[in-house]
Every structure is written in structure tokens, then in C-alpha cells.
Amino acid sequence: MTKTIRIDGNTVPFEDGQTIIEAATAAGIYIPHLCHHPEFTPHGSCKLCTVNVNGRNCSACTFPAMEGQEILNNSQELQADRQKITQMLFVEGNHFCPSCEKTGNCQLQAVAYHLNMLDSHFPHFYAHRELDASHAEVLIDHNRCIFCTLCVRASQEHDGKDVFAISGRGINKHLIVNAESGLLKDTDLEATDLAAHICPTGAILIKHTAYKVPIGERIYDHQHIDQVSLAAEQNK
Amino acid sequence: MLDIVNNFTHFFAHESCGFCTPCRVGTSLLKNQLDKIVDGHGSAGDVVALEELCALVKNYSHCGLGQTAANPIISTLARFPELYQSRLKKISYEPGFDLDASLETARQLANRNDAAAHLTQVEQD
DSSP, X not given: OOXXXXXTTEEEEEOTTOBHHHHXXXXXXXXXXXXXXXXXXXXXXXXXXXXXXXXXXXXXXXXXXXXXXXXXXXXXXXXXXXXXXXXHHHHHTTOOGGGOTTTTTOHHHHHHHHTTOOSOOSOOOOOOOOEEOOSSSEEEEGGGOOOXXXXXXXXXXXXXXXXXXXXXXXXXXXXXXXSTTOOGGGSOOOTXXXXXXXXXXXXXXXXXXXXXXXXXXXXXXXXXXXXXXHHHHHOO | OHHHHHHHHHHHHHHOOOOSHHHHHHHHHHHHHHHHHHTTOOOHHHHHHHHHHHHHHHHHXXXXXXXXHTHXXXXXXXXXXXXXXXXXXXXXXXXXXXXXXXXHHHHHHXXXXXXXXXXXXXXXX
């Protein structure tokens, strides 16, 4: 007999070793997330995938599925709080969707739409962040970094390099690159590396490709992130 | 007492490691929001917003630091709400300048101090 958990009243089968988000994805249930990627070690930092497991809040991307779990995912309260966490990400950095070349392809923007976020709610920090355009093919705009560490993990676990890291503490946390000069051009990053493509926001961009796909024909222009995300992650 | 709460809140914002969103951003938001109220720039709505933010940071943070960072505010809001209320800006209309003082020179020049020389700026209750 297969083991099962219950998500919003639906019975969902799982295998030993699966996390809640893996079991949910396999069953076609979308749990909002930004720092989770099925290929890499779970991180559990963005907290968007928070679900209520038997009365306690847990990150679905790190919490193992276990027999007897009664999970709330799509409750009004959780969705409202996920929206506020997304708003926190927006006020922390400087995210100007209309002038960002990632608009329409951006997971942060798509999650915000999915959660019906209509304003930033919290006062903006107006953080002073730098831009690193030193690399010939890849650009880092620190204004849009949400510290999901996907580029860090992709570089280490997929590209076999060690280009990125997160440095600093608290609100002063920031993305750094592995070069004495601190500039991207002095690292061994190439535009073909997965780390250069995995950013869920517009923080790491490939140069000279900005508007090759026009606005209106982009990933999230016609599809919601739940469909896109499930389709992509179920194939993995 | 608010000074102690404020000290704790600044401490936790400084100590947050920044791993998870609710604590990294939340403790700094708490700090700014509490400063606003303590400095006398808050209104009743800001206390409600502070309370909501406390619940968010407490319920969604990854570790014990974030889960307890809002406790000084939560417990004082529950037991000593008047501490916060007394720091709030008055909601009723507050004149931007002192009309009476401005008219004083004119009164002296005109040499009159009768009732008609005194305009009421704020409606009397």
C-alpha cells in the first residue's frame, strides 16, 4: 500500500524521502515558491512555500512528507501571508517591473500576480545596491536580488564551479562573486552556465538578449505560474 | 518601558542572520515601524500594522530568533496598549501655525483686544 498525506483534504501519495513540495508537485498541486528548484539541494529561505502541517507552519520544500500529515496549502490565511512575504521581498530591494527587462519572464513578478499582490504594503527601504556590468555577456543587478541562492547552488551543483556566494548578515546580506576584484568579469562564469540563467528575478541577466522576446509573448504573459511551474517540474 | 522594547527590537534587527525573508525584512520593518511610533509620528493605523507585522514575523520565521523577535512588542501591546496610544499623533485637526500669536502684533498696533480681535482657529468642543 502506498503511503499518503492529505493536502487541503485531498489524498496525495508519496515515497519515502520525498519532501512535501515534491509529493504535491507530482500530484499536480502547486505550492508557491521562489528559492526551491527540484534539481538542487533545498534551501528553505524564501518561506513562500510555508504550509500548515498538523497545526504548525513548515517550509514544504524542506519538510519531509510523512504518513498522517494533514496539510493546509491553499487556505486564505496562508495565501494572505504569502502575499505579505512577497511584498517584503519587493520593498527590500528595488523592483521596478515596468522598466525591468525580465518582466513577463520573472518568477517573482509571476508569484506576486498569482498571490494577487496589488501594492507593496510595507514602506520601501530604497536600498542602495550596485550594478555589475563588467562581464562581457552577463549582468548582475543587485537591486533585484532576493538571496534565494539558486545561482550559488546551480554554480556549485550543476556547473561544477563556485562563482557565487551570499555574504553579510541580516538586511545587509548581499550576493558576491568569486574574484579578488569582486567583479564578475574576473570569475570563470560563462553565459552558457546554468547559474547565469536560473535567477528567478532580473538580478542575473544575459546581455544582448533583452527584448528579443517581445513583451506580450513572454512565459507568464499568457500562463499563470502554477501551470508553468508544475509543467516544468513534473518533467524533472 | 517603550525604550526597553525599542532596544530589544533594534537588537533583533541587528542580530538577524538574514537567511529567511520574514526575519531578514520583518525585523527591519518592525524596527522602522516602532521607531515611527516611539518618535511620535505614528497614527492608530500604524499600531494595527505593527501588530500584523509581529504575527507575520513570529509565525513564518525559520528559527527561534525571528519567532521571538516580536515578543517584546506583542506582550507590551497586549498588556500596556496605553503606552503606544500615548505616543500617537492626535487625529483631530492640528493647526500648522499659531494664529493667535501671529495676530498679536496687529492687535497691539490697532490697540484693541476685544472679542472681535480674537478669531477662533479650532472649533470649540
